[in-house]
Amino acid sequence: MSVWGEVVVGLVILVGLVGIIVPILPGVILIFGAIAVWAFLTGGVTAWTVFAVSTAFLVISGIVKYTWPGRKMKDAGVSNRALFLGAVLGIIGFFVIPLVGLFVGFVLGVYLSELQRLGQNQQAWQATKHALKGVGLSMLVELLGGLLATGTWVIGAFIA
Secondary structure, eight states: OOHHHHHHHHHHHHHHHHHHHSTTSOHHHHHHHHHHHHHHHHOSHHHHHHHHHHHHHHHHHHHHHHHHHHHHHHHHTOOHHHHHHHHHHHHHHHHHSTTTHHHHHHHHHHHHHHHHHHOOHHHHHHHHHHHHHHHHHHHHHHHHHHHHHHHHHHHHHHHO
């Protein structure tokens, strides 16, 4: 692959990393797709090994992203209904309030659901804080997987 081709792949991977932090873009899919295209166009054992290792990092981080924070939120007493309503209001907020609507909608949805379920402001806010910590942990796990896949690609690009 040409140097310019690798620069484009690197830029797509960078956009994917940003997409993990700012959940507007499908970050993991962009990273996976960029490395897959690079491996296909570069060819050879090194490229396909890089693709396999990067894919493993992305898949493992995807599994951990959904299991570990979910267990922590469940242990903290956050209901699944609250997370669902938070996601729904987050999606609505994304379209209603530019840039911050996703975050505001999620927090509002979790808080209102927990307030209705628990009946006390303090308990509802505690559950909301636990949900936010879980979402943050989930993002960090996904970012770690993306960074490991990116690092693997960078090493492979220099070797191949």
